[in-house]
Amino acid sequence: MVADNGRPTSSLPSWAIEVQGLTKSFGHQLALTGTDLTVRPGEAIVIFGPNGAGKTTLIKVLATIMKPSAGSVKIDGLNLKDNAEEIRCRLGVVSHQTFLYSNLTAYENLEFYSRMYNVPTRTQRIREVVDMVGMISRLYDRVGTLSRGMQQRLSIARSLIHKPSIMLLDEPETGLDQQATAMLWEALKSEGKEKRTILLTTHNLERGLEVGERLLILAQGKITYDKPKQGLDLSELKEAYQHYTRVKA
Amino acid sequence: MNFWSKVLTIAWKDALSEIRTREIIFSVLVFTLLVIVIFNFAFSANQQMIELVAPGILWVTFAFAGVLSLNRSFIMEKEQACLDGLMMCPVSREVIYVGKMLASLLFMLVIEAIALPGFAFLFNLAVLSPQLIAITVSTTIGFVAVGTLFSALAVNTKAREMVLPILFFPITVPIIISAVQASKLALAGEPWTKLSPWLQIIGTFDIIFLAVSFLVFAFIIEE
Numbered sequence: 036m037v038a039d040n041g042r043p044t045s046s047l048p049s050w051a052i053e054v055q056g057l058t059k060s061f062g063h064q065l066a067l068t069g070t071d072l073t074v075r076p077g078e079a080i081v082i083f084g085p086n087g088a089g090k091t092t093l094i095k096v097l098a099t100i101m102k103p104s105a106g107s108v109k110i111d112g113l114n115l116k117d118n119a120e121e122i123r124c125r126l127g128v129v130s131h132q133t134f135l136y137s138n139l140t141a142y143e144n145l146e147f148y149s150r151m152y153n154v155p156t157r158t159q160r161i162r163e164v165v166d167m168v169g170m171i172s173r174l175y176d177r178v179g180t181l182s183r184g185m186q187q188r189l190s191i192a193r194s195l196i197h198k199p200s201i202m203l204l205d206e207p208e209t210g211l212d213q214q215a216t217a218m219l220w221e222a223l224k225s226e227g228k229e230k231r232t233i234l235l236t237t238h239n240l241e242r243g244l245e246v247g248e249r250l251l252i253l254a255q256g257k258i259t260y261d262k263p264k265q266g267l268d269l270s271e272l273k274e275a276y277q278h279y280t281r282v283k284a
Numbered sequence: 285m286n287f288w289s290k291v292l293t294i295a296w297k298d299a300l301s302e303i304r305t306r307e308i309i310f311s312v313l314v315f316t317l318l319v320i321v322i323f324n325f326a327f328s329a330n331q332q333m334i335e336l337v338a339p340g341i342l343w344v345t346f347a348f349a350g351v352l353s354l355n356r357s358f359i360m361e362k363e364q365a366c367l368d369g370l371m372m373c374p375v376s377r378e379v380i381y382v383g384k385m386l387a388s389l390l391f392m393l394v395i396e397a398i399a400l401p402g403f404a405f406l407f408n409l410a411v412l413s414p415q416l417i418a419i420t421v422s423t424t425i426g427f428v429a430v431g432t433l434f435s436a437l438a439v440n441t442k443a444r445e446m447v448l449p450i451l452f453f454p455i456t457v458p459i460i461i462s463a464v465q466a467s468k469l470a471l472a473g474e475p476w477t478k479l480s481p482w483l484q485i486i487g488t489f490d491i492i493f494l495a496v497s498f499l500v501f502a503f504i505i506e507e
Contacts (some may be wrong), residue, residue, distance in 0.1 A: 100371045102506050123374040134369025136297065136360075138304040143297075150293045151373040153286075177304075186364075193369075 048112030051076040051201055051232040052097065057106035059092050059256075066092040068256035069106065074249075076111075076200075077230040081247030082258075083240060085282040089256040090236035091130075094205045097234070098128045110201065124152065127199030127231075129223075131209040133190035137179030141170060141189050144178060145196060152197035164192040167222045169215075183210035191219050198226060204235040208242065220246060240272050254280045287382075290375045294383025299390065301360065308356045308391050316349045316399045324406040331408065338407050339467035343460050345403075346420075347427070349395060351449050354431035357388050358439035367439075367505075377502035385432040385497075392424050415470035415479055422483065423463040426490045430455050433497040437504050459489045 052074040059067040066089045074080050084090045095101040097108065099119045108115040110122045128134075135144045142161060149157045165171050168188040178186060187210045194202065202223055208216050224231060236253075237243050243250060244264065250272065252260035259279040277283060302308055323341045327334050361367035370380055400420070404411040431452055438447035466482035 095368070098368075098372050100368050100506075120374045120376065123372055126372065128372055130365065130368075132365035132368070134366055134372075135364055136301055136366055137363060138301045139297070143300060147293065147297045148369070148373070151290060151370075151375060153374075 048076070048109075050074065050109065051078070051111060052234065053107075053109040053112075054097075055107045057093070057096065057108060058104045059089075059096055059101065060104045065256055067096070067103075070253075070256065070258055072251070072258055074232055074234060076232055078249060079224070079233040079247055080235070080249040080251060081243035082234065082236045082251045082253050083238070083243055083276055083280075084236070084253035085238070085280050088253045088280070090253055091205055093253065094128070094130070094203050094234075094236060098126060098203055099123055124197065125200050126203060127194035127197070127201070128203045128205075129191055129194045129207040130205040131207075133178075133186045134193065135178045135186060135190060138177065140175050140177050141165065141181070141192075142174050144189070145193060148193050149196050154197050160196060164195045165189075167195065168192045168219065184212060184215060187211055188215060188219065191222065195222065195226070199231070200229065201232040202234070204233065206237055207235070208237075208239075240276060241269060244269055244272055252276060252279045287376075287379060290373075290379045291383040291386060294370070294380065295386040295390065298357075298360075298384065298387035302387075302391065307360075308353050309394055312349050312353045312391075313395050313398055315352060316345055316395055317402055319345045319348065320399065320403050320406060334407050335409070335471065338403075338409055338471060339464045341407075342403060342411075342467060343423070343463045345399070346392075346396060346424070347453070347456065347460055349399075350392060350424070350427045350431055351452055353391055353395065354388055354428065354435045354452070355438070355445060355448050357384055357432065358435045359444070362439055371505065377505055378498055380505070381432060381436075381498060381501040384436075385428050388428045388432055388435075389424060392428060393421070396420055396424065409471055410473075411471065413470055415476065416467060419463055419466045419470060419479070419483065419486070422486045422490060423459055426459040426486060426493060427456060429490060429493045429497050433493075433501060433504065436501065455493075459486055462486045462489070 050073045052072065054070060054072040057067050057070040058065065070093065082090055092101065096103050099115060099122060111125055113122055115122055145161045145165070146157060149160060154160050165174055168191050170185060170188055170192065173181060173185060178189065181189065191207065211219065223233065235243065235246065247264055249261065249263050250267065251258050252275065260275055327337055358367065361370060400411055434448055434451040438444040438451065441447045462482045462485040466479050466486070469479050
């Protein structure tokens, strides 16, 4: 059996993301302190945490931008240390920064990334993802001339260009209005029959509760709270957030 | 094959961005021509003196121009964290290094191709000889090999404009001295055999620093 993306599906790993004892330090400063985390394929998890909790560092390590100081990370059963390039093919990353070149047009940016990801039928795929985020009319405009919200939509199109199975989202709603946010969640969740694995980091408890199936709190570089969404309401979540982070939600 | 297609994609992206903004080539070219004009006024009295100092002027100018140009190479990647976007692509770090280096090499060669005739005209010297072109191309390869590596290192520091020259100039001293000496012989009309020891030093520098930069780039960019 072969999946949409051409990879065999007969031996699917039990975890899409498996992190054990992950530590990341910058000099003497510890950003992650022995973090453990597992995410099932197709699961949507939300990690909450105050500024400096280590959310962006966690995303950067999972995205293979940063090397961990200690611990192990597996994506789709592949060890990050030995299979970084293969892992990058499976990841889509959206952050509050767009990773787009402002001097190039939307099309040129997407063409650049699709070439880098070896996307077949590039022109067709670029039109598909741009259509998904409602930006087709601005395809040939320079990114620098687009509003912040439009740039963010384009960034989401960029992250989907290679049909990733795992989405890493670091405050992805920056600059988006409510309508665009709703539309984009639909685009991010699935494409075709395949349900994507989603790891979202955010400060926004309401939004996280809405989109996540499992809710976690990262405080001082460690996962301190991990509960399924079922039966959890916003007030309980706020209480837990305050308790574990010592920050008023 | 895949390696080179990705390298060319990165170089194409940089070239396209440069065509749009003319940020590097235009500003560095203006700087280069201004420096040449200033030196021309400073040494205008005596042709004999000009012949003596011209190689030094040429390579000091190109070295400064190189630093300015290379500084821009990774600053562009910092905007909207494009460097992170590049690092998330399924390519080895070496692809990024060679792609960025190739684009910088192209920009530097364009600047030099325009500046050299200007230099020849102002100083009344026959600089457009095959020898001098060979020296210029081989020395520029060494410049960008080292400069791309240090530019990647400097871009994450606060005083990046200062860090690159501080790292770049001490390392490139051997190649600058060799280029000046080889250019002196080329301008005097000496044959290739006289130039070959200096060209060998330049070639060795290029090979060593291309290899070292290729090997250590991943460590520099990830930490």
